[in-house]
Every structure is written in C-alpha cells, then in structure tokens.
Amino acid sequence: MTLTDAEKAAVLSLWRKVSGNLEALGAEALERLFSAYPQTKSYFSQFDVSHGSADLRYHGAKILGAIGEAALHLDDFNLALSKLSELHAYNLRVEPVHFQLISHAVQTVLAAHYPEEFTPETHAAWDKYLAAVSAFLTIKYR
Amino acid sequence: RSSDLKHPAPKAKMVHWTAEEKAAIHSVWKQVDVEKDGQETLSRVLITYPWTQRYFSSFGDLSNAAAICNNPKVKAHGKKVLAALGGAAQHLDNIKSTLAHLSELHADTLHVDPENFKLLGQCLVIVLARKLGAAFTPEVHGAWEKFVAVSCAALSKHYN
Numbered sequence: 001m002t003l004t005d006a007e008k009a010a011v012l013s014l015w016r017k018v019s020g021n022l023e024a025l026g027a028e029a030l031e032r033l034f035s036a037y038p039q040t041k042s043y044f045s046q047f048d049v050s051h052g053s054a055d056l057r058y059h060g061a062k063i064l065g066a067i068g069e070a071a072l073h074l075d076d077f078n079l080a081l082s083k084l085s086e087l088h089a090y091n092l093r094v095e096p097v098h099f100q101l102i103s104h105a106v107q108t109v110l111a112a113h114y115p116e117e118f119t120p121e122t123h124a125a126w127d128k129y130l131a132a133v134s135a136f137l138t139i140k141y142r
Numbered sequence: 143r144s145s146d147l148k149h150p151a152p153k154a155k156m157v158h159w160t161a162e163e164k165a166a167i168h169s170v171w172k173q174v175d176v177e178k179d180g181q182e183t184l185s186r187v188l189i190t191y192p193w194t195q196r197y198f199s200s201f202g203d204l205s206n207a208a209a210i211c212n213n214p215k216v217k218a219h220g221k222k223v224l225a226a227l228g229g230a231a232q233h234l235d236n237i238k239s240t241l242a243h244l245s246e247l248h249a250d251t252l253h254v255d256p257e258n259f260k261l262l263g264q265c266l267v268i269v270l271a272r273k274l275g276a277a278f279t280p281e282v283h284g285a286w287e288k289f290v291a292v293s294c295a296a297l298s299k300h301y302n
Contacts, residue, residue, distance in 0.1 A: 032283050032284075035280040035284030036280075036283055036287035051280075104267070107268060108267055108283060109271075111268045111271035112275050112278055113275070115271075115272040118272060120207050120211060123190055124186075124189045124207075
C-alpha cells in the first residue's frame with residue numbers, strides 16, 4: 001500500500017497542526033477508544049483512565065508522536081517504527097483488529113478538531129496511512 | 143404458581159440502553175440532516191473504501207472524489223440509508239425488527255457483505271464528529287458506536 005503524492009501531502013499538512021497538541025489530542029483518542037470499544041481497556045489495567053489523566057495524556061502523546069514520526073518517513077517506515085513493530089509483536093501483542101479501532105478513534109479526533117481540514121480526500125488519505133502503519137506494526141506477529 | 147415454574151416465559155433478548163445512552167443517541171439524531179449528512183456519509187464510504195463502488199455500478203460517475211460528492215444518486219441513496227438508521231434510532235428497544243426487512247433485502251437481494259455496514263457506521267461517526275465537534279464527547283461517541291454496532295448486527299441477522 002503506497003501513498004500517492006497528494007495523500008502524503010494531506011497526511012503531512014494535517015500532522016503539522018496536530019503536532020502542537022499531542023497530549024490533549026492523544027488523551028482524547030484513547031478516551032474515545034475506551035468509550036467506543038471497552039475491550040481495548042485490557043491493555044491498560046494499570047492506567048488511570050479518567051478524563052484528562054496524566055496517564056492518558058502521556059501515553060496518548062506517545063502514540064500520536066509515533067504516528068507523526070512515521071509520517072515523516074513515509075517512504076520507509078523501518079526508520080521510524082522498527083522498534084515499535086517488535087514491541088507490538090513480541091511484547092504487547094495487541095489484537096490485530098484493535099489497530100483498526102484506534103485508527104478510527106484517531107480519525108474521529110481529527111474530524112472533531114479539524115472539521116474543515118478533514119475533507120473526504122484527507123479522511124481517505126489518513127485512513128489509508130493509518131492502515132499502512134498498522135500493517136507495519138503487525139508485520140512481525142507471525 | 144407451579145405452572146409458571148414448569149413453563150417460564152422465554153427471556154426476551156433485548157439490548158440494554160442506559161438512560162444516558164438513549165439521551166445521547168436522541169440528542170445527536172435531532173441534529174442530523176438526513177439529506178446532507180447522508181450524502182456526506184455515503185460519499186466518504188465510496189471515497190475512503192473505493193472497492194465499495196462495486197455495489198453502485200448503476201450510479202454513473204464515481205471516478206473521483208468530486209464526482210462522488212456531486213453525484214445525485216449518491217445523494218439520494220445516502221438520504222435513504224440515514225433515514226433508515228433514523229428509524230432504528232427512534233426504536234432503540236426494537237432495532238432488530240425495525241431493520242428486519244432491510245436485513246433480508248441486503249442479504250437476499252443486494253448481497254452486500256456485512257463488513258460494509260461497519261464501514262458506513264465509521265464514516266457516519268466521522269461525519270457526526272466533524273459536525274458536532276467538542277459536543278461529540280467520548281461518552282456520546284461511545285453511545286453512538288454502540289447504536290451503530292447494534293444496527294449493524296440487526297442488518298446482519300438474516301444472512302445465515
């Protein structure tokens with residue numbers, strides 16, 4: 001799955017706006033994930049998952065930060081994601097389908113905060129991009 | 143009475159909605175523009191998941207995002223789909239029977255894979271998030287995802 005130039009541009013342009021607000025947006029993505037799909041809480045039993053908690057802000061920022069780092073290496077995810085790929089495969093073993101769930105949660109955050117920018121084309125580019133990131137993170141699962 | 147113990151009433155399998163969930167679903171639904179939001183939802187499905195265009199070969203020009211967003215058949219069909227979901231939203235305690243005829247239609251005639259109901263549900267959530275912004279809180283979002291999941295299950299009921 002390769003992104004067209006237009007899709008890369010759409011991902012990067014919206015990422016530039018997101019990158020200044022990683023904690024709040026990342027926390028919100030996790031809140032939405034847990035609210036919409038309670039089964040995803042299974043990885044976070046030790047977290048304080050209350051609204052705006054330090055745990056959610058810290059971890060949400062980490063997740064969004066990694067998504068952004070990958071956006072800066074669209075032609076070779078290995079440069080940004082190889083350690084994370086191993087972490088998810090051997091250590092975390094996040095359910096493969098949960099990557100789609102978090103992708104949807106992230107996109108809902110983007111839609112809610114950047115309605116003008118999240119046009120159908122940008123939405124499609126982000127969905128494709130997050131699917132590519134998810135595929136890379138699960139590539140070592142077996 | 144002893145006769146009740148011999149023949150207990152069959153338990154109705156109903157989805158349990160909390161008062162908050164019902165309120166969230168209804169308050170969001172009140173703000174839905176069936177025509178505009180239906181058009182945007184279906185357009186986003188066809189653009190984000192282009193293989194879904196396979197089900198709409200009679201719709202004319204779907205060759206790019208602009209064509210899809212301006213396609214009158216997409217607009218009309220989006221409105222139909224959202225109106226049907228609205229019917230389900232008005233009958234939260236009875237979604238299965240409300241959508242039963244549509245389940246038969248999709249299973250027996252249209253042969254649409256149920257996976258597509260999920261895709262449309264996701265695009266609808268995106269449309270609502272864009273429209274309502276911060277008012278589409280994680281809690282409201284969660285209630286709406288549950289509504290979409292229950293509706294998808296109802297639409298899938300007749301398949302097997």
